[in-house]
Amino acid sequence: MSIKLINSETEWNNFFDRVGSPSFHHAWEWGTFQEKHGYPIERLGVYHKNDLIGICLVVKIRSKRGNFLLIPHGPLFETLKLDQLGFVIEPNKYESIKNIFFELNEHLKSIARNEGYWFIRMASPLLDNKINRQLFHDLGFRKSSTYIHAETxxxxxxxxxxxxxxxxxxxxxxxxxxxxxxxxxxxxxxxxxxxxxxxxxxxxxxxxxxxxxxxxxxxxxxxxxxxxxxxxxxxxxxxxxxxxxxxxxxxxxxxxxxxxxxxxxxxxxxxxxxxxxxxxxxxxxxxxxxxxxxxxxxxxxxxxxxxxxxxxxxxxxxxxxxxxxxxxxxYVPTQDYAVSPKYIISFAADQYINLKRGM
The missing domain is CATH 3.40.630.30 (Gcn5-related N-acetyltransferase (GNAT))
Incomplete structure (x- = not known):
């Protein structure tokens, strides 16, 4: 398996449509929109041999509350089963999907460490059920204290x-x-x-x-x-x-x-x-x-x-x-993966904001 940048809008869109285009937050246009607001992005493709099996839009955010890599309603993989506008993991595919997520997360951790980001925040389109939550637990994620994009x-x-x-x-x-x-x-x-x-x-x-x-x-x-x-x-x-x-x-x-x-x-x-x-x-x-x-x-x-x-x-x-x-x-509640001890600063800041929001 290899992970490479995707520079072709056609390649991205063809895969996005093929897996059900569940959220515009992972569309090619959303990445372009983020760039217009000053956020660097990477459009990653996950390949098995020469076949594209997954896509992952990465938005690089530096803010007063912390620096993090945001995955907006992604990543998307063809091995996930579409249910309306969300995905479920079939039990017989759990281990293979976990391995793909693991390799992708290792790549994201490398980006974060090399570029000074404190954590990875994944707003996943996986539906909220036991097996989908277990995936993030097994990979070392924790439930975020806030959300970026709609979860319900x-x-x-x-x-x-x-x-x-x-x-x-x-x-x-x-x-x-x-x-x-x-x-x-x-x-x-x-x-x-x-x-x-x-x-x-x-x-x-x-x-x-x-x-x-x-x-x-x-x-x-x-x-x-x-x-x-x-x-x-x-x-x-x-x-x-x-x-x-x-x-x-x-x-x-x-x-x-x-x-x-x-x-x-x-x-x-x-x-x-x-x-x-x-x-x-x-x-x-x-x-x-x-x-x-x-x-x-x-x-x-x-x-x-x-x-x-x-x-x-x-x-x-x-x-x-x-x-x-x-x-x-x-959707599964937004998940965070801490890369730096500084993550606790963002976690605490988000909790404070939640109180002000009346949550």
């Missing part, structure tokens, strides 16, 4: 008819979706530059109302542009007919940025004006239909509340997301 998500299986999707919704969610359709609430699917400006105005209103710290405009704009280049990012912007006389930026009431892989659509950013008009329900319904018509198998409403791993403030949004049907998907 709400996922809708789109391989159903439209009527079936509606029938699986919570009763009041289905009522508001149908009401929004009846009232001709308009949702625009846009990939132009102006869409970003409209969304940002809506987000500024949302931040002021809900009192949270949002990503910067540069962050969201770069994410949008990087994924849009490959037709993998769409803004959904909702506005009501003139009869409602709502006041908003350019009469828009809600917006979202949805990122796509071959397999799924991901509701990653959202914003809205407080209103009794059920525009947010129509926004999600149109996004679901768009993903289905695009050929996606799943629509991922992304992060939901998980006690001890997410802020309690997420409870309301979680209830909204769960109303659209689907099921909860839990």
């Amino acid at each position: 998500m709400h996922v809708i299986d789109l391989r159903k008819s439209t009527d079936e999707l509606l029938s699986k919704m919570r009763k009041n969610t289905r009522y508001y979706v149908r009401k929004a359709i009846k009232e001709s609430l308009e949702i625009e699917c846009r990939t132009d530059d102006r869409a970003m400006d409209i969304f940002w105005e809506l987000l500024a209103i949302t931040v002021k109302r809900e009192r949270f710290v949002s990503y910067s405009k540069k962050y969201i704009d770069n994410e949008y542009r990087v994924f849009r280049k490959n037709n993998n990012a769409v803004f959904f912007l909702g506005k009501a007919p003139p009869k409602f006389a709502e006041i908003g930026p350019s009469n828009y009431l809600a917006g979202s940025l949805v990122i796509f892989t071959k397999t799924a659509g991901f509701y990653h950013h959202g914003a809205s004006i407080h209103t009794k008009i059920p525009i947010a329900y129509k926004l999600q319904w149109d996004s679901i239909l768009y993903a289905k018509n695009r050929g996606c198998h799943f629509y991922n409403l992304h992060g939901v509340y998980r006690p001890g791993r997410a802020p309690r403030a997420w409870k309301g949004l979680t209830l909204f997301k769960q109303g659209f049907g689907g099921s909860q998907m839990d």
Whole structure:
């Protein structure tokens, strides 16, 4: 087995799609996006002879809380069994998969030691079960005191008819979706530059109302542009007919940025004006239909509340997301591998931040 850099976007994407493209955080575009924000990256390929059997995006982060190598929703291996948008290890393949993980982790440890990183943080797409947790325990990882990317998500299986999707919704969610359709609430699917400006105005209103710290405009704009280049990012912007006389930026009431892989659509950013008009329900319904018509198998409403791993403030949004049907998907909690004694500094800092978040 050998581990080499992958410089070919085509080679990376072909493998990414072949194993199910479970998370945009391990897409080629996510690496490009990280580089735009000043983080060095490495795209590693794991080869058996000349055959690519795994990929691993490595993001090199230096921050006040510590220096570490981040593996965002990876690595991905073809020997893992896909279950919706996560992976499981079949018992008869455990030892071979553990050996592959071990060799990869040895390579990551070498990078960390040579370049002054304190630890490896792996946000794995392995589903949270006993055998998957055992893998990290056997390799010497420990549960991280925090998370970087969503660990608990709400996922809708789109391989159903439209009527079936509606029938699986919570009763009041289905009522508001149908009401929004009846009232001709308009949702625009846009990939132009102006869409970003409209969304940002809506987000500024949302931040002021809900009192949270949002990503910067540069962050969201770069994410949008990087994924849009490959037709993998769409803004959904909702506005009501003139009869409602709502006041908003350019009469828009809600917006979202949805990122796509071959397999799924991901509701990653959202914003809205407080209103009794059920525009947010129509926004999600149109996004679901768009993903289905695009050929996606799943629509991922992304992060939901998980006690001890997410802020309690997420409870309301979680209830909204769960109303659209689907099921909860839990990844193994983020795992850390200490390379330097300095890791304890980061661990303590993350615990302090968790207290401030209300976790």
